[in-house]
Amino acid sequence: MTSADATAQREIQPVADRLKEVAAGATDENAWPIRQFDALAQAGVLRWGLPAELGGIEVSSREMLGGYIALSRACLTTAFILTQRNGACQRIANSPNAELRQRLLPRLAGNEIFATVGISHLTTSRQHLGVPAVRAIPTDAGFELSGEVPWVTGAPQAEFIVTGGTLPDGRQILAAVETSSPGVTVAAPVRLLALSASQTSAVILDRVVARSSDVVQPPTENVMRQGPNVSTGSLSTSALALGHALGAIDALDEHAGRRAELGEFATALRQEAIVLERELLDASSGDACGTPGGTNESLRARANSLVLRATQVLLAATKGAGFVAGSYAERAVREAMFFLVWSCPQPVVMANLRQLVRESSG
Numbered sequence: 001m002t003s004a005d006a007t008a009q010r011e012i013q014p015v016a017d018r019l020k021e022v023a024a025g026a027t028d029e030n031a032w033p034i035r036q037f038d039a040l041a042q043a044g045v046l047r048w049g050l051p052a053e054l055g056g057i058e059v060s061s062r063e064m065l066g067g068y069i070a071l072s073r074a075c076l077t078t079a080f081i082l083t084q085r086n087g088a089c090q091r092i093a094n095s096p097n098a099e100l101r102q103r104l105l106p107r108l109a110g111n112e113i114f115a116t117v118g119i120s121h122l123t124t125s126r127q128h129l130g131v132p133a134v135r136a137i138p139t140d141a142g143f144e145l146s147g148e149v150p151w152v153t154g155a156p157q158a159e160f161i162v163t164g165g166t167l168p169d170g171r172q173i174l175a176a177v178e179t180s181s182p183g184v185t186v187a188a189p190v191r192l193l194a195l196s197a198s199q200t201s202a203v204i205l206d207r208v209v210a211r212s213s214d215v216v217q218p219p220t221e222n223v224m225r226q227g228p229n230v231s232t233g234s235l236s237t238s239a240l241a242l243g244h245a246l247g248a249i250d251a252l253d254e255h256a257g258r259r260a261e262l263g264e265f266a267t268a269l270r271q272e273a274i275v276l277e278r279e280l281l282d283a284s285s286g287d288a289c290g291t292p293g294g295t296n297e298s299l300r301a302r303a304n305s306l307v308l309r310a311t312q313v314l315l316a317a318t319k320g321a322g323f324v325a326g327s328y329a330e331r332a333v334r335e336a337m338f339f340l341v342w343s344c345p346q347p348v349v350m351a352n353l354r355q356l357v358r359e360s361s362g
């Protein structure tokens with residue numbers, strides 16, 4: 001552990017402990033984790049990664065990833081919502097639109113407003129349909145957005161959604177859409193296999209005006225390639241999978257303390273997690289754009305594999321008691337499934353499928 005890792009760990013650990021205390025409450029779609037977010041705000045974590053001159057605290061990618069690992073180890077729901085909120089903040093912070101940065105970032109840093117992202121339709125979601133999910137028509141004022149944003153975590157809680165649309169010429173824009181704008185309808189949050197408290201909804205846009213002053217990225221090809229390490233399969237998603245796996249391994253260790261026969265499994269999983277954590281943190285250092293050569297994707301595939309195995313080992317170890325709804329193991333297994341579908345680029349999906357088929361046929 002470097003001294004920067006140790007500092008970040010010292011700051012984040014009390015928050016993570018607090019999240020762990022209240023995590024069991026964050027279950028159904030009515031249970032937005034407000035206390036958890038207050039804990040993050042009080043500890044200054046909502047300022048992390050934002051420019052200092054606009055109320056933020058500059059942290060390295062390594063520190064941010066270390067924070068995500070510690071938080072998801074305690075409460076995956078809260079850590080996940082934080083990544084979506086930070087995704088919106090980072091997109092705005094990297095925007096060439098200075099007026100937008102000045103208008104929104106101090107309020108985001110101060111936790112006066114909540115913003116989130118609805119961008120998967122530009123990368124992973126609905127790609128096979130061959131038509132844009134959201135169309136952006138240029139107007140004198142800026143753009144008019146129409147269509148359905150399929151997945152927006154925390155949409156019912158958000159004042160702003162960073163989302164995008166496709167122009168008739170195929171270029172794309174990103175804009176910060178105010179949820180109170182005429183033409184914006186936030187659907188009721190869906191009940192999910194897990195993480196329902198993230199209040200993930202579809203958002204319908206019906207000729208919603210995005211003024212030029214709301215534009216986060218002006219028209220460009222592949223707008224999601226603009227900006228650092230916020231793409232699908234990014235290191236943050238792997239950090240959350242690893243943190244969740246570590247939570248399961250911690251629980252397994254507790255059982256191993258009472259049942260010696262479990263020790264070898266806890267030790268093997270922890271060793272794998274330690275190696276993965278080192279490689280993940282090293283991959284983030286010194287290169288805010290992530291690492292070349294598909295390393296991000298191979299780390300994500302390994303993190304997915306680890307979180308699925310660690311949570312299932314915990315379930316098997318805790319037997320029927322772990323299978324009871326509401327037990328930690330039962331919840332951990334369901335939550336691990338999330339990583340099979342969330343922000344998964346095609347190479348990661350294929351790696352997961354190959355591994356699952358190989359293991360079941362082997």
Ligand SMILES: Cc1cc2nc3c(=O)[nH]c(=O)nc-3n(C[C@H](O)[C@H](O)[C@H](O)COP(=O)(O)OP(=O)(O)OC[C@H]3O[C@@H](n4cnc5c(N)ncnc54)[C@H](O)[C@@H]3O)c2cc1C
Pocket residue numbers: 084116117118119120121124125126127128150151152153154192195200341342343344
């Ligand atoms: C809990 C949760 C929260 C999320 N939060 C956010 C968020 O805050 N912001 C955000 O931007 N994204 C978010 N996402 C989206 C996520 O990152 C992925 O983009 C999403 O899970 C991809 O799933 P999809 O069903 O939209 O994929 P799709 O590819 O659209 O698949 C949908 C269905 O289409 C069919 N299909 C797929 N490909 C083909 C094909 N080639 N031919 C025929 N049929 C096909 C399949 O039957 C599939 O079931 C979230 C997802 C989840 C599950």
